[in-house]
Amino acid sequence: xxxxxxxxxxxxxxxxxxxxxxxxxxxxxxxxxxxxxxxxxxxxxxxxxxxxxxxxxxxxxxxxxxxxxxxxxxxxxxxxxxxxxxxxxxxxxxxxxxxxxxxxxxxxxxxxxxxxxxxxxxxxxxxxxxxxxxxxxxxxxxxxxxxxxxxxxxxxxxxxxxxxxxxxxxxxxxxxxxxxxxxxxxxxxxxxxxxxxxxxxxxxxxxxxxxxxxxxxxxxxxxxxxxxxxxxxxxxxxxxxxxxxxxxxxxxxxxxxxxxxxxxxxxxxxxxxxxxxxxxxxxxxxxxxxxxxxxxxxxxxxxxxxxxxxxxxxxxxxxxxxxxxxxxxxxxxxxxxxxxxxxxxxxxxxxxxxxxxxxxxxxxxxxxxxxxxxxxxxxxxxxxxxxxxxxxxxxxxxxxxxxxxxxxxxxxxxxxxxxxxxxxxxx
Ligand code: LLP
Numbered sequence: 001x002x003x004x005x006x007x008x009x010x011x012x013x014x015x016x017x018x019x020x021x022x023x024x025x026x027x028x029x030x031x032x033x034x035x036x037x038x039x040x041x042x043x044x045x046x047x048x049x050x051x052x053x054x055x056x057x058x059x060x061x062x063x064x065x066x067x068x069x070x071x072x073x074x075x076x077x078x079x080x081x082x083x084x085x086x087x088x089x090x091x092x093x094x095x096x097x098x099x100x101x102x103x104x105x106x107x108x109x110x111x112x113x114x115x116x117x118x119x120x121x122x123x124x125x126x127x128x129x130x131x132x133x134x135x136x137x138x139x140x141x142x143x144x145x146x147x148x149x150x151x152x153x154x155x156x157x158x159x160x161x162x163x164x165x166x167x168x169x170x171x172x173x174x175x176x177x178x179x180x181x182x183x184x185x186x187x188x189x190x191x192x193x194x195x196x197x198x199x200x201x202x203x204x205x206x207x208x209x210x211x212x213x214x215x216x217x218x219x220x221x222x223x224x225x226x227x228x229x230x231x232x233x234x235x236x237x238x239x240x241x242x243x244x245x246x247x248x249x250x251x252x253x254x255x256x257x258x259x260x261x262x263x264x265x266x267x268x269x270x271x272x273x274x275x276x277x278x279x280x281x282x283x284x285x286x287x288x289x290x291x292x293x294x295x296x297x298x299x300x301x302x303x304x305x306x307x308x309x310x311x312x313x314x315x316x317x318x319x320x321x322x323x324x325x326x327x328x329x330x331x332x333x334x335x336x337x338x339x340x341x342x343x344x345x346x347x348x349x350x351x352x353x354x355x356x357x358x359x360x361x362x363x364x365x366x367x368x369x370x371x372x373x374x375x376x377x378x379x380x381x382x383x384x385x386x387x388x389x390x391x392x393x394x395x396x397x398x399x400x401x402x403x404x405x406x407x408x409x410x411x412x413x414x415x416x417x418x419x420x421x422x423x424x425x426x427x
Pocket of ligand 1: 238273274312
């Protein structure tokens with residue numbers, strides 16, 4: 001469910017026409033719906049309520065501090081993966097007792113920053129890292145809380161670049177080694193192993209991987225407790241998939257049905273690190289047609305958003321729905337299902353101004369004929385859109401706007417040319 005709805009052939013975000021936003025703030029523009037964001041967070045809260053979980057919004061998904069602040073106000077914690085993300089979470093009102101910190105390469109200054117801010121759980125990804133964490137914490141007279149991140153070695157479940165629980169990826173501890181690592185850290189004064197962590201990959205459309213991962217996790221928790229570790233946290237990470245094409249994703253309830261029984265059996269506090277599920281469909285990318293062009297037998301729709309704004313299509317071959325914000329009378333209405341043939345359309349490559357043949361938001365996409373200045377919307381752009389954007393080709397990053405009913409406000413200004421060169425000029 002989201003609040004991007006066509007009314008009489010005009011796209012609205014909640015009660016605000018998208019055209020009004022494009023005219024006021026310019027394009028390319030990320031537009032977020034507050035109601036959608038909170039709705040998705042609420043769905044997770046209620047589905048997992050029986051376990052009283054700690055939901056840690058994954059900052060990497062979309063770290064805008066205004067969105068993070070909305071999360072903090074609703075009681076969310078944060079999943080961070082760098083000092084920068086920790087800084088954002090704290091700026092947004094997050095507190096260390098609700099922050100978990102993952103990543104294969106935490107530096108000593110990052111570890112110290114996290115300990116200074118009372119981060120409750122370090123998701124530890126290697127034996128060397130675990131011992132280093134103990135050393136840094138002990139040098140500060142502190143004891144770090146750690147969860148061993150395990151790679152449960154499951155069958156492939158999503159794009160190879162974002163599958164984190166198959167053999168051979170850089171994440172976590174090989175499942176066969178977890179107990180040796182556990183044994184080796186017993187008695188360390190700087191670290192207490194209090195949890196088990198797994199993040200299976202992203203996005204995951206099925207629930208089976210969570211059931212399989214949790215089953216493997218339960219056996220490990222028992223064994224770690226036998227070793228003497230006071231395991232009280234089961235962190236199942238993030239990864240819940242969303243609708244990109246049609247209604248292909250599972251509701252929060254479906255994931256809860258496989259995760260909750262495992263948590264009960266483990267007698268642990270549940271931690272989750274959802275990102276995409278909360279913000280993915282709460283954001284769109286609005287752009288404007290610059291030109292159309294035919295070449296090599298292909299039709300190109302050249303618009304002002306590019307791979308530097310949304311890199312997912314070219315990086316992962318990801319599908320994002322794309323449709324005009326205001327399909328004129330005579331053009332087809334937005335389709336329910338982008339996999340079915342759409343009348344009155346023809347295949348077009350939706351591209352931007354960046355100097356790479358790989359600069360596209362969609363290829364051979366069925367779209368109606370559009371013309372210069374028409375507004376185009378790329379949907380499901382709230383997750384890993386702005387967060388993965390860049391200044392490639394010295395393109396200023398897009399602006400971001402938060403809509404609440406009929407009101408809206410800028411939550412990140414469009415970068416200026418001065419912004420682009422400031423770190424080089426002010427050296
Ligand atoms: N926890 C950990 C440890 C993670 O590495 C991630 C995402 C999450 C939680 C949040 O996953 P989510 O709930 O958002 O699926 N750039 C890719 C996705 C990379 C995911 C990285 N880790 C994309 O655009 O699809």
